[in-house]
Amino acid sequence: GAVVSQHPSWVICKSGTSVKIECRSLDFQATTMFWYRQFPKQSLMLMATSNEGSKATYEQGVEKDKFLINHASLTLSTLTVTSAHPEDSSFYICSAMWGSTEAFFGQGTRLTVV
Amino acid sequence: AQKITQTQPGMFVQEKEAVTLDCTYDTSDQSYGLFWYKQPSSGEMIFLIYQGSYDEQNATEGRYSLNFQKARKSANLVISASQLGDSAMYFCAMREGWRSGNTPLVFGKGTRLSVIA
Numbered sequence: 001g002a003v004v005s006q007h008p009s010w011v012i013c014k015s016g017t018s019v020k021i022e023c024r025s026l027d028f029q030a031t032t033m034f035w036y037r038q039f040p041k042q043s044l045m046l047m048a049t050s051n052e053g054s055k056a057t058y059e060q061g062v063e064k065d066k067f068l069i070n071h072a073s074l075t076l077s078t079l080t081v082t083s084a085h086p087e088d089s090s091f092y093i094c095s096a097m098w099g100s101t102e103a104f105f106g107q108g109t110r111l112t113v114v
Numbered sequence: 115a116q117k118i119t120q121t122q123p124g125m126f127v128q129e130k131e132a133v134t135l136d137c138t139y140d141t142s143d144q145s146y147g148l149f150w151y152k153q154p155s156s157g158e159m160i161f162l163i164y165q166g167s168y169d170e171q172n173a174t175e176g177r178y179s180l181n182f183q184k185a186r187k188s189a190n191l192v193i194s195a196s197q198l199g200d201s202a203m204y205f206c207a208m209r210e211g212w213r214s215g216n217t218p219l220v221f222g223k224g225t226r227l228s229v230i231a
Binding site (some may be wrong): 031032034038040042043044045046049091092093095096100101102105107108110 | 162
């Protein structure tokens, strides 16, 4: 079946630095990918919708200048957390739809900002 | 307003017993899909089962079945013959308006299931 690969699985970075997370669709073309954030013991909250070749659509309350999303190809979307701070520490996970009934998720990235 | 409501923060079930995880949803769309995912401590999202709003029969996938009651807007997950490996977080999710384009899944708050030996 279709697979979405996310990298890295975990990352620790210093406060003030930027971190890039990649999300790849391995055997299908994903014109749209979704980025979620999950705090410990909480649900997945949609951050933004990433559209190939156009600007991402951000959910209310999500800073577009802090969470830069680039979807330059049909198989790759990236999320860059800029000037990361400890409160950005979270689990980030991407998703792509396959048809209308299947949603594939990446493995997720645990970001810790120290 | 909550689109997906999971009222059970935590559930316990004896090994080999069946358990029902509750999920109610809110939508005005006629076309929507309902999903259940399992999330173990590793964080990966494991797809369990899908029910389309037009599907007349309840979905089943192995030990998982979805009790779909459209009029009540509920989509409860039933796990039969629970196993220790079923201990995890379970999320109900909905996708609205998928006929008009790519729309995301919206998740409930989840239910933590613990299977007891």
